[in-house]
Each structure stands twice: as C-alpha cells, then as structure tokens.
Amino acid sequence: MIVELGHFTLVLAFVLTLVQSTVPLWGALSRDDRLMAVAPPVSVMTFLLVLVAFLVLTVAYISSDFSVLNVIENSHSAKPLIYKISGVWGNHEGSMLLWVLILVFFAALVGLFGGNLPTDLRAVTLAVQGWVSAGFILFLLATSNPFTRVTNPPLEGADLNPILQDIGLAIHPPLLYIGYVGFSITFSFAIAALILGRLDAAWARWVRPWTLLAWCFLTLGIAMGSYWAYYELGWGGWWFWDPVENASFMPWLAGTALLHSAIVMEKREALKVWTVLLAIFTFSLSLLGTFLVRSGVLTSVHAFATDPARGVFILGLLCFFIGGSLSLFAWRASMLKQGGLFAPISREGGLVLNNLFLTAACAAVFVGTLYPLVLDAVAGEKISVGAPFFNLTFGPLMVPLLIAVPFGPVLSWKRGDLLAATQRLYAALALALAMVLFTFWLWGMEKILAPLGVGLAVWVMAGAVAEIVTRVKFLSVGPKRGFDRLVGLPRSAWGTAVAHFGLGVTVLGIVTASAFQEERIETMRPGDTVNLSGYEVTFDGAAPRRGPNYTEEVGHFTIRTGGVVISELDPSKRVYTARQMPTTEAGIYTTGFSQLYLSMGESRGDGAVDVRIYFKPLITLIWIGCVVMAFGGALSMADRRLRIGAPKPAARRKAAVAAAAE
Amino acid sequence: MTRKQRRLTLIGSAGAVLAVALALILFALNDQIVFFQSPTDITEKAVPTGQRIRLGGLVEEGSVVRSDNAEVSFRVTDMANVVSVTYKGILPDLFREGQGVVTEGIIRPDGVFVADSVLAKHDENYIPKEVAEALKDQGHWQGEESAAN
Numbered sequence: 001m002i003v004e005l006g007h008f009t010l011v012l013a014f015v016l017t018l019v020q021s022t023v024p025l026w027g028a029l030s031r032d033d034r035l036m037a038v039a040p041p042v043s044v045m046t047f048l049l050v051l052v053a054f055l056v057l058t059v060a061y062i063s064s065d066f067s068v069l070n071v072i073e074n075s076h077s078a079k080p081l082i083y084k085i086s087g088v089w090g091n092h093e094g095s096m097l098l099w100v101l102i103l104v105f106f107a108a109l110v111g112l113f114g115g116n117l118p119t120d121l122r123a124v125t126l127a128v129q130g131w132v133s134a135g136f137i138l139f140l141l142a143t144s145n146p147f148t149r150v151t152n153p154p155l156e157g158a159d160l161n162p163i164l165q166d167i168g169l170a171i172h173p174p175l176l177y178i179g180y181v182g183f184s185i186t187f188s189f190a191i192a193a194l195i196l197g198r199l200d201a202a203w204a205r206w207v208r209p210w211t212l213l214a215w216c217f218l219t220l221g222i223a224m225g226s227y228w229a230y231y232e233l234g235w236g237g238w239w240f241w242d243p244v245e246n247a248s249f250m251p252w253l254a255g256t257a258l259l260h261s262a263i264v265m266e267k268r269e270a271l272k273v274w275t276v277l278l279a280i281f282t283f284s285l286s287l288l289g290t291f292l293v294r295s296g297v298l299t300s301v302h303a304f305a306t307d308p309a310r311g312v313f314i315l316g317l318l319c320f321f322i323g324g325s326l327s328l329f330a331w332r333a334s335m336l337k338q339g340g341l342f343a344p345i346s347r348e349g350g351l352v353l354n355n356l357f358l359t360a361a362c363a364a365v366f367v368g369t370l371y372p373l374v375l376d377a378v379a380g381e382k383i384s385v386g387a388p389f390f391n392l393t394f395g396p397l398m399v400p401l402l403i404a405v406p407f408g409p410v411l412s413w414k415r416g417d418l419l420a421a422t423q424r425l426y427a428a429l430a431l432a433l434a435m436v437l438f439t440f441w442l443w444g445m446e447k448i449l450a451p452l453g454v455g456l457a458v459w460v461m462a463g464a465v466a467e468i469v470t471r472v473k474f475l476s477v478g479p480k481r482g483f484d485r486l487v488g489l490p491r492s493a494w495g496t497a498v499a500h501f502g503l504g505v506t507v508l509g510i511v512t513a514s515a516f517q518e519e520r521i522e523t524m525r526p527g528d529t530v531n532l533s534g535y536e537v538t539f540d541g542a543a544p545r546r547g548p549n550y551t552e553e554v555g556h557f558t559i560r561t562g563g564v565v566i567s568e569l570d571p572s573k574r575v576y577t578a579r580q581m582p583t584t585e586a587g588i589y590t591t592g593f594s595q596l597y598l599s600m601g602e603s604r605g606d607g608a609v610d611v612r613i614y615f616k617p618l619i620t621l622i623w624i625g626c627v628v629m630a631f632g633g634a635l636s637m638a639d640r641r642l643r644i645g646a647p648k649p650a651a652r653r654k655a656a657v658a659a660a661a662e
Numbered sequence: 663m664t665r666k667q668r669r670l671t672l673i674g675s676a677g678a679v680l681a682v683a684l685a686l687i688l689f690a691l692n693d694q695i696v697f698f699q700s701p702t703d704i705t706e707k708a709v710p711t712g713q714r715i716r717l718g719g720l721v722e723e724g725s726v727v728r729s730d731n732a733e734v735s736f737r738v739t740d741m742a743n744v745v746s747v748t749y750k751g752i753l754p755d756l757f758r759e760g761q762g763v764v765t766e767g768i769i770r771p772d773g774v775f776v777a778d779s780v781l782a783k784h785d786e787n788y789i790p791k792e793v794a795e796a797l798k799d800q801g802h803w804q805g806e807e808s809a810a811n
Contacts, residue, residue, distance in 0.1 A: 234752075234755075341665065341668065342668075343668065344668065344671045344672065344675070352672065353675070356675065356676055356679045356680075357679060360679050360680055360682075360683035361683075363680075363683060363687075364683055364686065364687050367687050367691070368687075368690075371691065371695075372695075381697070382697065382698035382716075383695045383696060383697050383698060384695070384696045384698065384716055384766075385691075385694070385695050385696075386694075386696065386766075388690070388694040389690045389691070389694040389695060392686060392689070392690040392693075392694055393683070393686040393687050393690050396682075396686055397682075397683060397686070521731075521732045521750055521751050521752070522731065522732055523730045523731055523732045573755075581755075581756070582755040582756070583755055584752075584755055599752065600752075601732065601752035601753060602753070604728060610732040610751075610752050611732075611752075612732075612751065612752050
C-alpha cells in the first residue's frame with residue numbers, strides 16, 4: 001500500500017508542476033498578482049509530494065520489500081543499512097527520482113526564500129522550473145517508474161553492484177546532483193529574464209548566489225567522485241577523461257565561467273547577453289550529461305541499464321529545452337540593452353579572458369566526448385578518445401588561464417594598469433620563480449615541464465595571498481590597522497582569494513602526482529620486499545576473511561622506512577556473494593599530503609600475488625584544493641550584499657508600496 | 663581607444679583563443695585518437711606496427727598464461743581470427759577466459775599485441791559494445807540483447 005502511495009504522490013506532483021508551469025506565467029503576462037502568487041505555495045507543495053515519494057522508496061529499500069521490482073534488482077537483505085539507503089539512488093530509477101527531488105527542492109527554495117525578488121520574476125522563474133520538473137517527472141512515470149511491483153515476489157534480491165557498495169555512493173551522487181541540477185535555477189532565471197525582457201544588475205545579484213551554491217556542490221561532487229574512483233577501482237588513477245566524468249566536468253567549466261561573468265554583469269552591467277547565454281549553456285550541459293549517463297549510449301558504471309525508450313525520451317527533453325531556450329534567446333536577446341564600456345586591460349577584460357579560455361576548454365572537452373559517438377553513428381567507425389587527446393587540448397588552454405588568474409583581482413574596473421598590477425604581484429612572481437628553480441634543483445633537468453607546472457601552481461596560490469595583502473595594505477598602514485582591515489574585508493573578496501588559492505592547491509597536486517609518481521608492478525611471495533621512493537614494502541602473506549555480504553582474500557603488507565615499521569596495509573580482493581562479482585580494495589597509506597597506494601591482483605595459487613605499488617607525492621592536494629575552492633565559494637555566498645538582497649530602484653519601491661496599499 | 667577599437671580588440675582576442683582551441687582540437691583528433699580493431703581486422707588489414715589501437719574480442723579459453731614479474735599473456739579471438747596479447751600489470755577484476763575484453767596498445771613486429779591497458783567493465787554481464795558488434799560481424803553472437811546491458 002505504502003509503495004502505491006509513493007507512486008500516487010509522484011503523479012500528484014506531476015499535475016501540480018503543470019499548474020506551476022502555466023498559471024504563474026499567465027499571471028505575469030496578464031499582470032495578475034493573484035495568479036502569480038500561486039507559484040510559491042505550489043512549488044513547496046510539489047517538493048513535499050516528491051519528498052514523500054522519495055521517502056516511500058527509501059522505506060521500501062530499508063525494509064527489503066522484494067515486491068518492488070527496483071528493490072529486487074538492486075538490494076539484498078544482508079546488505080548493511082547504509083548501503084540499503086544509498087542503494088535508493090544506486091540505480092537508474094532511484095537516481096532519477098533523486099534528480100527530480102533536487103529539481104523541485106530548488107524551486108521550493110525560490111518559493112520560500114525568494115521574497116525579495118520582484119513578484120513577476122519569481123513567478124516566471126518558478127514557471128520555467130515547473131516545465132523542467134514536469135518534463136522529468138513525466139520521464140520517471142512513463143519510462144522509469146521506481147514503484148513497479150511484481151506479482152511473485154522473490155525471497156531475496158539481486159544485490160547492489162558491489163562497486164557501489166561504498167560510502168562514496170552515499171555522498172557522491174547527492175552532492176553532484178545538487179550541483180548539476182542546481183544550475184536549473186540559474187537557467188530558469190535566465191529564461192524568465194528573456195520572457196520578461198528585463199535584465200539589470202539586480203538580476204545578476206539574485207542569480208549569483210544560486211550559481212555559487214550549485215557550483216560549490218558540483219565542485220565537491222566531482223572531487224568526491226574522483227577520490228571514490230581512485231580508491232575503489234584499484235587502478236590508482238584519479239581522473240580518466242571518461243565520458244561520464246566529462247559529462248559532469250563540462251557543466252563545471254561553463255558554471256565557473258558563468259560565476260565570473262555574473263560578477264561583471266552585477267558590477268558593471270556589461271556582458272548581459274553573454275551571461276544569459278552561459279546560464280542556458282550550463283544547464284544544457286547538465287542535461288546533456290544526464291542524457292549521456294542515463295540513456296545508455298555510453299557503457300560505464302553509471303549506465304545502470306539500457307533502454308532505448310529512455311534514451312529517446314531524454315533526447316526529446318534535451319532538444320525541447322536546449323532548442324527552445326536558444327530560440328527564445330535568439331528572439332529576445334536583442335532587447336537586452338548593453339552597458340558598461342571597458343578597456344581591454346581592466347578587471348572586466350580579465351574576466352572576459354577567463355570566460356574565453358573556460359568556454360574554449362569546455363568546447364575541447366565537448367568535442368572529445370561527443371566525437372566518438374557521432375563518428376560511430378555517422379560512419380560506423382569505432383574510436384576512442386582518451387587522456388592524450390584531452391592533455392593536448394585542455395592542458396594548453398589552461399596554462400594562459402592560470403597565468404592570468406592572479407592578475408584579475410588586482411586590476412581595477414573599467415581601465416586597469418597592467419604595470420601597476422604586476423608590481424603588486426612581484427612577491428608572488430619571485431616566489432613562483434624560486435619554486436621553479438628549487439624543483440629543477442631537486443629533480444634535475446629530466447622533467448622540464450613539471451617544475452614549470454609547480455611554479456604555475458605556486459604563482460596562483462601566492463597571487464591569491466598577494467591580492468589580500470595588497471587590498472589590506474599591510475605594508476603601509478601597519479599591522480594593527482592592517483588586521484582591522486583584514487577582518488573588515490568583504491567576504492566576497494575573501495571568497496575570491498580562497499577559491500583561487502584552492503585552484504592553485506589542486507593544480508599543485510595534479511602536477512606533482514602526475515609528474516613525480518613512482519610505480520612498481522611485481523609478483524610477490526610471502527616475505528618478498530619491494531623498495532619504492534624510500535619505502536620498503538614487505539608482503540607477509542594473504543588470508544581469507546568473511547564480510548557481511550562478501551568473502552575476501554586479504555593481503556598483509558608491512559611498510560618500513562630504514563627498517564622501522566611505519567604502517568601496515570591490508571588490501572584485498574573481494575567477491576560479493578549475491579552477484580559472484582569480484583572487486584579490488586586498495587590499501588592506502590597517507591603520509592603528509594602524499595600517499596602510498598597498494599592494490600593486489602588475483603592470487604596465483606602458490607601464495608604469490610601480483611602487486612601494484614604507487615607512490616603519489618602530494619596527491620591529496622588535488623581533492624583538498626577542491627574543498628578549499630568550494631569553501632571560497634561558500635564564503636562568497638555569505639557576503640552581506642548577497643544576503644541582504646538587491647536594493648529596489650526607488651520608482652519600483654513606490655509602486656510596490658502603492659500596490660500593497662490597495 | 664574608441665568604442666569600435668575596443669570591440670575589435672575583444673572580438674580579435676576571442677577569435678584568437680577560439681582559433682588556437684580549434685587548431686589544438688583538430689591536431690589532437692588527427693593524432694591522438696585510437697581506432698578499435700577486431701582480431702579479423704588486424705589479420706586482414708595490415709595494421710602498421712607501432713600505431714596505437716584498441717583490440718577487442720573474447721579471451722580465448724585456456725589461453726591465459728601468467729609468468730613472474732606480474733606478466734600475463736593471453737589470446738583474443740573473435741571466433742574467426744586470433745591475436746596474441748602480452749600485458750604487464752594487474753588484470754581487472756572481471757577479466758575471465760571466455761569473456762569480453764578490450765585492450766589498448768601496439769602491435770610488435772612479430773605480430774604480438776603489447777597491451778598497456780586492459781579494460782573489463784564494471785558489471786558481470788557486460789560485454790563491451792564494440793566486442794558485441796565485432797562478434798555479430800563474424801556471426802558468432804548468441805547472447806540476448808539484455809546481455810549488453
């Protein structure tokens with residue numbers, strides 16, 4: 001009965017989203033306040049209904065209700081509780097339900113906290129969000145119903161794919177989806193602006209916190225996914241340029257560009273048309289990502305099941321929303337007045353440069369991701385585009401961008417002085433050059449690019465610090481007043497510096513972990529020792545062990561430096577009983593920011609195992625940098641001017657007072 | 663600077679960046695992509711040695727030989743032709759005799775395929791799409807559609 005309740009509330013939510021998509025829009029066009037006022041409560045109600053549906057599915061999972069097809073296919077009564085819960089979104093139907101839940105959640109947030117938005121903007125934004133919600137709830141109901149029952153319930157389920165039985169699954173998809181789907185609200189704002197034909201600096205101020213929110217979560221989600229793949233798949237890689245990874249990376253690149261162009265729009269009323277276009281692009285790329293991952297055109301851990309009907313349905317939604325929004329853009333964009341002139345060398349100019357390189361890099365990733373699919377469909381030729389392609393295209397495009405990052409915040413608006421900006425960055429430049437020389441001295445000339453990469457990363461980090469120092473004028477006002485100024489700095493300034501610093505940290509991790517990694521592959525017998533990067537790794541033997549829903553062969557390794565035991569690692573080979581599927585659990589020893597990574601191959605029978613050992617210097621910086629970036633974004637979001645909301649122009653405030661008095 | 667000059671600078675720099683991006687993409691597409699080949703393709707078309715390719719098919723039953731130093735050799739078949747493969751490293755969890763596999767690497771002059779990566783996928787009933795189609799080409803595909811999930 002309870003399962004039918006979930007199905008029923010989902011149908012009800014669909015009907016409500018139809019109301020949400022039409023009535024407020026009609027109200028905004030006919031200037032009827034009562035019709036517009038329908039939007040907020042309906043959006044909250046839709047969210048509650050979808051939440052009930054989601055909870056119902058969760059209950060079905062927790063109680064192992066094997067009369068539900070979705071639970072049979074993806075759960076098992078012996079599975080630990082945490083994986084029963086995270087298993088709800090570890091499959092196609094459940095993950096789409098989570099997708100929709102977050103979609104309507106954002107609409108509800110605008111409904112609840114959008115009180116300081118102009119009434120018509122809020123109504124139309126919620127209406128657009130309603131179209132997207134209606135489309136995806138219909139998709140769920142028509143092709144991917146998670147509440148389908150079976151007539152003869154089996155006693156036991158088929159269990160969740162073992163790779164997904166990890167704490168990573170509990171965290172990665174929700175974070176990623178909040179990011180991915182969060183851009184829908186920016187999209188809705190952009191479409192609403194096009195429909196209303198009104199786009200001012202206040203619009204950018206409303207849109208920026210939503211973009212920041214989505215961006216922070218997407219950053220964390222991608223980082224989490226990368227770390228998860230790193231320790232769970234046992235290959236020791238943290239990024240594979242897999243189409244599925246690219247699917248989440250493209251919205252991130254476009255969203256990062258959007259974040260920066262929205263600043264120009266807010267402060268200087270320039271780049272309006274471009275910002276709206278970026279908002280459309282960013283969510284379109286999210287939709288494209290959903291299509292790539294969910295339609296089954298790609299085979300990967302994310303493609304849970306292939307069903308042509310689903311692919312066609314999402315493709316239809318994709319065409320409707322992307323095509324529709326771009327047509328609307330072509331029709332209405334000329335109405336948006338341009339303002340705010342600026343010289344090429346200025347903060348605006350810097351932000352334009354940022355946008356240029358980010359979109360160009362995004363385009364490169366786009367081509368690399370879709371070219372094999374298109375070529376297969378058109379010419380029937382099978383190719384693979386892997387890391388070499390992306391390193392050659394994405395890499396060179398990032399270098400000038402990273403060089404430019406520290407300049408942006410120290411240039412002044414409208415007309416900047418490159419020489420004066422450089423003077424402020426002398427210390428950062430000196431530090432970066434010193435690091436380049438130091439790395440050369442440490443590693444010699446065998447790796448030419450790596451020291452330059454290290455220098456680039458230090459340049460970005462030191463530049464972020466230099467920005468704060470020059471803003472506070474520590475050197476000229478003395479430490480006491482300098483400290484006061486430090487505290488009084490707006491949080492958005494801190495946010496920029498922290499996020500840029502985090503970017504530098506991530507780049508440093510990427511450069512050192514890729515260039516200075518050491519790797520050994522050996523067949524080891526009990527008692528064998530392998531030396532790597534100053535660590536002595538001894539294999540002591542392997543023994544079987546039983547887990548709740550798997551059996552495993554655990555290897556025992558002792559790590560020593562100079563004969564002293566510093567750690568013991570137990571990597572293992574698991575076989576999950578229900579699916580008879582093997583997985584590899586890596587053993588990881590973290591020292592400072594570096595990691596020793598050990599993964600075991602299949603046992604050879606005579607006690608010998610194949611072992612792969614990596615030493616990855618500073619690799620954790622890759623993910624720490626992402627967390628720092630997200631923290632910077634959160635700081636920026638907490639800035640006072642975004643919290644308080646945009647001041648209303650006097651004329652409209654009077655009109656609002658008059659309207660309230662009626 | 664006049665308004666027009668400013669606009670031209672902007673458009674000029676945008677054009678330059680996009681041109682560089684386009685050049686990089688075209689160059690990389692020309693150079694860095696890897697074609698998928700079945701054992702029959704390799705036997706019939708002389709694939710130049712030293713060129714990176716992807717080889718896919720089924721791991722022939724009884725062909726897997728492990729030697730020390732974590733080296734392993736096996737044969738990949740599409741039921742019509744066979745190619746020998748050597749690989750140093752840890753085989754993926756789902757690598758099995760008789761199952762689908764995709765390997766990437768180069769052909770040595772003696773005809774042996776030296777793989778530097780071996781891919782098996784994340785699911786137990788997965789057959790790589792390319793492999794499934796290569797097998798269909800050879801008329802040896804018996805699995806139901808659902809096996810390609």
